[in-house]
Amino acid sequence: MSERDLDALLEDCTQCGLCREVCIVEALGAHSITSLLCGEEQYSSWLCSSCWRCQEVCPQGVDIHAIIMEMRREEEPPPGHEANLVNVLRSGYALPVDSGVNSSRILHSLEPVQLIPAKWLEILLQGREGGKTRG
């Protein structure tokens, strides 16, 4: 993301700090995007519980989620997130759905999972902008 794009998203932020006050990551002693919003340099856009509380309390209506998503595309992803991405690209689900999963489902009287056809997944995720998908 260019500095101009980030500036546009941050335009209405007054650095009041309410987002940081309600952030679980900050309460645990680590630094989330809310530290960036408060002018700090030490933070990670990946340290987020996706609870949306920061955005909900923001009196200025800053789209903090959009900032996180934009920043993440420029920061190195943690292995857990990368693994989920690879799984979605392979099978359509973030966690592997194999025969063991279906056996367990049958034991619980649930129908087996019918995965998305590989060709459909390719169309949905590659399309004309295939280069945008990392992983």
Place this chain on the structure above:
Amino acid sequence: MQRMALFPGCLVLQRMPQYEKATKRVLTELDVHLENIPHAACCGAPLESFTDRWLHLAAYNLALAERLGRDILTLCGNCTNTLLRAKAALDEPSLRSEVNETLDEIGLRFEGRTTVKHLVELFTGHVEDLREKVTGELSVRVAVTHPCQALRPHEISSFDDPLEPRAMRRIVELTGAEVVDYDAEFDCCGSTLYLADEGLGLEAGRRKLASAAQADVLVDACGNCQLLLERFRPGMGTSAATGRMVVLTLPQVLGLAMGIDPGELGVGPASARELSRRSS
């Protein structure tokens, strides 16, 4: 009979058939019939950090349900949030047109006719039916943890207060259980954080469980919460009290209060025994 398309999401499909089983069993009592969506895929949430194509995957799932002529029922906060945001984003004509060009290649179309409801919202609309079906009083103390992502942002979800939700509490109160207050009630469980930093995620979960230690049962309504607070509990170094607390999903608790056999709700023998001991 009300028919809905169930969207369990990756976590529930892969790791907790018990939650899906209990949901289906309890909703049968309310005359709501659930059918899984053939060929459904991930809601799109794990893609959003990497590519805008997440929207295409979300739209695909919405279009599948639309073709079935069903509204979607979700069990996870994250799926709910993602599908609802996708639906709202697709109100924008040029984006909808772009997505529909892709969907057209696989014979689908998104028209925005399908609504997405989280299980707590569905139960909220059936409070009177639930009251009739609950046969026994659960004499236990229950701490409730809310599916935070299903409640926020308020622009896409309006069935409960986004910051101090009450809907789950009102549903659990129908069972006769005492719903207790605790400091971390409105805090996130930490499950999504676990993906980025295991230690931080487990610490968030440990704090939540420790804060709720006065309760016999912790009730959640999200695959993410259940995964962290129940499955990953051994990694938290919890105290003996919180370590014994029974962690159940909302339909499991409702089902027990309806007198349904624990086995039909995916409630294991150890949890059933602990519940019985605590309620006696």
